Amino acid sequence: MAYLLKGVSILGAEPTDLFIKDGVISSDKAGKDAEVIDASGLVALPGLVDVHTHLREPGREDAETVETGSRAAALGGYTAVCAMANTSPVADTAGVVEQVWRLGREAGLVDVQPIGAVTVGLAGKQMAELGAMATSAANVRIFSDDGFCVADPKLMRRALEYVKAFDGVIAQHAEEPRLTEGAQMHEGEVSTRLGLTGWPAVAEEAIIARDVLLAEHVGSRLHVCHVSTAGSVEVLRQAKARGVRVTAEVTPHHLLLTDELAAGYDPVFKVNPPLRTRSDVEALRQALLDGIIDVVATDHAPHAVQDKECEWAYARPGMLGLETALPIVLSVFGEQWDLIADRMSIAPARIAGLAGHGGDLTKAGTPANLTLVDPKARWVVDPGGLASRSRNTPYAGLTLPGRIVATFLRGEATVLDGKAVK
Amino acid sequence: MIKHLRSAADLDAATATLILDTAAEMAALSGREVKKLPALRGRTVVNLFYEDSTRTRISFEAAAKRLSADVINFSAKGSSVSKGESLKDTALTLQAMGADAVVIRHSASGAPHRLANWVDGSVVNAGDGTHEHPTQALLDAYTMRSRLGRLDGLKVAIVGDVLHSRVARSNVLLLTTLGAQVTLVGPPTLIPLDVAAALSEKTQVSYDLDAVLPDSDVVMMLRVQTERMQDSYFPSAREYSRRYGLDMLRMRKLPEHAIVMHPGPMNRGMEIAPEVADSPRSTIVEQVANGVSVRMAVLYLLLGGK
Amino acid sequence: MAQPRADAPSKIILAGSDLHRVVDRIAHQILEKTSGATGTVLLGIPTRGVPLAHRLAARIHAFEGVEVPVGSLDITLYRDDLRLKATRALGKTELPPGGVDGLRVILVDDVLFSGRSVRAALDALQELGRPSSVQLAVLVDRGHRQLPIRADYVGKNIPTALSESVKVALTEVDGADEVKLIGGLT
Incomplete structure (x- = not known):
């Protein structure tokens, strides 16, 4: 199938026609036999890449599957997502990562790139067979125990060193577990008022500080998941200034929401790391602008209804993110298309080693992984209207700017007219 | 009057003072030989206790009974609660039973706030986690x-x-x-x-x-x-x-x-x-x-x- | 029950010294009917029944030198219309030190209307003891009884329409002594 996108604005530039043929951007502007799409007023972005997605399969198919999560991703403008390892069974062997990778191919809506666990069963005791996962069909490059921190400093050092052999990267969930026992929300004024056990910012900052020193010491790459505090930003700023090979992500929810939302005890606002304060939100926004934080990652975490319709303490942490990430970023930063393309597509593709994503749409021959956004459209988030199998969005009822009109994966439409093609 | 008593923050000075003044009258009436007052006849008060607290439960039970309310004690032990029924399902059951008020004691902070979303009656916090009492x-x-x-x-x-x-x-x-x-x-x-x-x-x-x-x-x-x-x-x-x-x-x-x-x-x-x-x-x-x-x-x- | 509007026309029925004379008359009637008010307790029904009971006791003392114990009897918790209105604040219930057992209790209220307040008062009184008899004194009887209840002492009978209301003001509570008829046709 060939497409001619008429009058499209690439990253906000003057309108032009974009011809997609044989899976790539074509220089042939004639567009014969192509399906013509009126793209006037629409902005083309390289397909978004999420380095932090929970697809829940295998194990919790009642919350999400690779297929439903892929559909949600495509509708959110994504062409690639990295699937976290905390499934059941854990993605700590070549067998499990290949299963997830294959399910992604079968769904065919986005490239599903599995992340491998750092330790067996995410238990933090014994290193998983990272090399086997790297050389499997899934070609794993990111390893993470996300959900848990690789807290043992010796194990963390070894993992950082070990993955150098195949250009891997450890993505750390930075949370000193002894400082967050029983933690329910950000430790501060609101947790004191609500009587919920606090999750202190220092528990994140201490691990990031330790890990950048370890990465520096062994000369390895480190990626920091879901940075949530102003203090973490300062640690990263110093590390980057020293030349440490560290990258970091921030979630859309940490760029927008604060701990005050816990006041009604609705667990839809329970997430790990927790929502922080207004000043943390401001620091994270500035860090993303400055490039101290490299990427926006969704930490899309679907949960079944019963895991959220309960007492706060019993609820599982996490929020949906794939279908709202771009609108949230647009609402926070406005139409800064170069920034958005870099932080949501180009940089994450680079970190995840996903060649073919985050390419230059003005160049002929670039793989046609792209998404079309209507920046003027406004829509109201309706949890029931989302493609994810779960409903735990914290943005229900919110009016957001920016609607995904179409998404293309290697030249094939996965979304057209705002609807998934399959 | 307020509908729920989930937190002391639900009370402004006037309401809190009204409660204390009313309590003083109740104390005077309770001191007498016959301790039953008809004010809440036909009303149902459920004591929903997820934590053992005989003292608090008895206190609420005595209070409700002296006002002639019907009292249902629903304790976590020996009920469907210990079989893993969710707070929401329990709330819907109490709702179906026509509870006019639910007095809840729970080990999770904020459980009374959650409960108030699922029942029409009043919710009274009898102690929730490390939050309030x-x-x-x-x-x-x-x-x-x-x-x-x-x-x-x-x-x-x-x-x-x-x-x-x-x-x-x-x-x-x-x-x-x-x-x-x-x-x-x-x-x-x-x-x-x-x-x-x-x-x-x-x-x-x-x-x-x-x-x-x-x-x-x-x-x-x-x-x-x-x-x-x-x-x-x-x-x-x-x-x-x-x-x-x-x-x-x-x-x-x-x-x-x-x-x-x-x-x-x-x-x-x-x-x-x-x-x-x-x-x-x-x-x-x-x-x-x-x-x-x-x-x-x-x-x-x-x-x-x- | 329909209430007249706030701006409805009103008519003063009793004021100042007229009202005092009416209280004096009730005090005399009590003395007469109770053979000198011995073995008698006055229980005022809040709000305005309480100062009325105190006035009656004071007049009885002035006329005959008899000390009649006075108390108050709150009926809020015994009302049959609790659920029809927003929650009401409680009034005071205070019995004189001698209680009511074996004594003649005279309930004192400002206006007798449907009789429901008196019914509630009888229930409340029953919880407090066993008087030898119970009587009722009211400043105004405006008719329209809904229960088989009758006052033993009436200051003034005021025929009214249901659309009218009777408002008693007493210096102790309202800063003036006055009985007003509000609403209806004048």
């Missing part, structure tokens, strides 16, 4: 007012494990609403972060009990669980008791008129010496009796009208 604060305020004649300008020291205490949170909110000056006293490990900003800007914090006592009208000792030692909040029971326990020697530092309170159950010898607990300054037994009157007032004001 508003009727305890009301009975404490009632006790202070009846012993000392006022609350406005009263200096109240709350001593001990404030961090984990729902009694302390509710008392800070209610007492400051009613004009009292609260000082929280304890080791820094047990005083929560940003407590003044979180609860009331007027709240003060001190780590030195001896310095606070001479200027206190009320000293309220909180229960300190010895398990806290394992979690490094303080080194030993002995050291805690030496620094923050109320013994006879320390009690003498209090002004002549000052009273000693404790929400119970007490750790005698830990936060409070037996001679102090049994002294005439102690209001511990009165607090229990006042609990019924205050809970009658709350139930009447929530359920008595349209």
